[in-house]
Every structure is written in structure tokens, then in C-alpha cells.
Amino acid sequence: MPCAIQASLSDLPDFVIFKIILGKYPMFITFEGIEGAGKSLQISRTHEYIRKKGRSCLITREPGGTDFGRELREVLLRPDGAPREPWCELLLYLADRHQHLKEVIEPALARGEIVLCDRYQDATRAYQGAARGIAPETIEEVSRFLGVIEPAKTILLDLDPEVGLRRARRRNSLDPTAAAEGRFEDEAVSFHARVRQAYLELAEAHPQRIFIIPAADDPDAVFGRIAVLLDQWIYG
Numbered sequence: 001m002p003c004a005i006q007a008s009l010s011d012l013p014d015f016v017i018f019k020i021i022l023g024k025y026p027m028f029i030t031f032e033g034i035e036g037a038g039k040s041l042q043i044s045r046t047h048e049y050i051r052k053k054g055r056s057c058l059i060t061r062e063p064g065g066t067d068f069g070r071e072l073r074e075v076l077l078r079p080d081g082a083p084r085e086p087w088c089e090l091l092l093y094l095a096d097r098h099q100h101l102k103e104v105i106e107p108a109l110a111r112g113e114i115v116l117c118d119r120y121q122d123a124t125r126a127y128q129g130a131a132r133g134i135a136p137e138t139i140e141e142v143s144r145f146l147g148v149i150e151p152a153k154t155i156l157l158d159l160d161p162e163v164g165l166r167r168a169r170r171r172n173s174l175d176p177t178a179a180a181e182g183r184f185e186d187e188a189v190s191f192h193a194r195v196r197q198a199y200l201e202l203a204e205a206h207p208q209r210i211f212i213i214p215a216a217d218d219p220d221a222v223f224g225r226i227a228v229l230l231d232q233w234i235y236g
């Protein structure tokens with residue numbers, strides 16, 4: 001599957017290269033997975049782990065990492081929102097991403113920070129591409145036009161969709177805020193099976209970037225596996 005632009009060292013300003021020499025190199029890490037895979041918990045544990053080790057680290061998410069993005073998030077995720085064409089949905093996710101990159105992600109990387117993002121471009125490939133049926137080449141072309149960069153590393157929390165959906169629907173029944181964002185939880189298991197399959201295929205195509213972590217185990221065991229990767233990427 002083709003990729004959007006890869007951020008490289010030569011694209012970075014001099015002061016960032018200076019920070020890299022001081023050990024304050026930026027790193028863009030994304031977290032992906034189907035509904036109910038436990039991303040929110042694992043991303044906040046990752047944040048805490050990196051901060052405790054003394055690195056400046058920002059946690060953010062898509063959709064909704066900016067003020068404008070939070071307005072888009074409501075429109076995108078309301079279960080009772082109006083029907084929309086797959087292309088309209090794609091363009092709204094990409095609008096959220098473009099604003100997020102310009103306002104939050106790129107400035108944080110330029111300051112030499114580690115950026116942890118809860119969902120990003122692989123979610124678009126899996127949900128709007130594989131599950132909604134938009135051709136991957138088209139997604140890559142529009143994304144390239146918008147200057148979408150690739151993350152350095154991606155943690156893919158992998159889970160059986162039946163288990164994930166059960167967890168997510170239970171969470172929505174207990175938490176009205178989560179329920180108000182449950183548009184995708186209303187989709188059939190077969191939709192989420194396509195999303196999972198697409199994520200696994202992306203991981204196979206990008207083994208240096210995407211790392212699969214089985215997410216069915218207890219959360220401490222899952223984080224233990226993530227910590228091993230963080231130690232290699234950031235402190236190795």
C-alpha cells in the first residue's frame with residue numbers, strides 16, 4: 001500500500017537538529033486499533049512512563065486534537081448525526097488532521113517533543129479505506145496534497161472485533177459521554193472485522209513502523225509489551 005510523505009531529518013530546522021544532539025529528538029508515535037482495544041488507557045500509561053523518565057511528551061488525539069477538531073469530532077461521531085457519503089466523512093477526518101498537524105503536532109515536534117497521538121492516518125486507511133470502500137491510492141493522494149506526514153512508530157492494539165465491540169458497547173452503556181460519540185460502535189461486527197484486517201495488512205506492509213500488540217490480555221501485561229518497545233525506540 002503506498003504511503004504519504006515520510007518526515008525526514010533533513011526537513012527539520014537547525015535548532016531541532018541541535019536538540020537531537022542533546023538527546024531531545026522529536027518522535028511521533030501513534031496508537032491504533034479497533035473499538036474497545038484499550039488505546040486510551042495504554043496511551044495515558046505511555047505518557048506517564050515517558051514523563052517519569054524525564055522526556056517532554058504531549059498526548060493528543062484524532063479526531064479532536066484542536067478547538068476546530070473538537071467541533072468536527074462532534075459532527076463525525078454523533079450516533080444520530082445525518083447520513084453522509086464516505087467521501088464527505090473522509091474529507092472531514094482529513095480536515096481535522098490538517099488543522100491538528102499545523103496547530104499541534106508539527107509545532108510540538110519542532111520543539112523536540114515526543115508526540116503520542118490516539119489514532120491518525122492508519123485509522124483513515126482502515127475505516128474510510130478498507131471498511132467504507134474508498135480506494136487506498138486516492139486516500140494517499142489527497143493526504144499527500146495536504147502534507148500528511150507518517151509517524152515514526154505505531155502501536156497497533158489488536159483484538160477480536162466481537163470482544164472489542166462488547167467492551168465498547170458496555171463502556172457506552174455506563175458513560176453518556178462515550179455513548180454520545182458511538183457512531184462507529186453501531187456498525188456491524190463485519191465492518192469492524194474489515195477494519196481489523198486492514199490494520200493487520202498495514203502492519204505487514206510496514207514492519208519497521210507498525211508493531212502489533214495483542215490487546216486481549218490484562219492491561220498491565222499489555223503495557224509491559226509496550227514499555228519494551230518504548231525502551232528500544234526512545235532510550236535504546
Ligand code: TYD
Pocket residue numbers: 034035036039040062063077093118119120121123124125127128168184185
Ligand atoms: P476514538 O476516539 O479512538 O474512539 P474509541 O475510543 O471508541 O476507539 O475514535 C473515534 C472514531 O473515529 C473511531 O471509531 C474511529 C474513527 N476514525 C475514523 O473513522 N477515521 C479516522 O481517520 C480517525 C482518526 C478515526
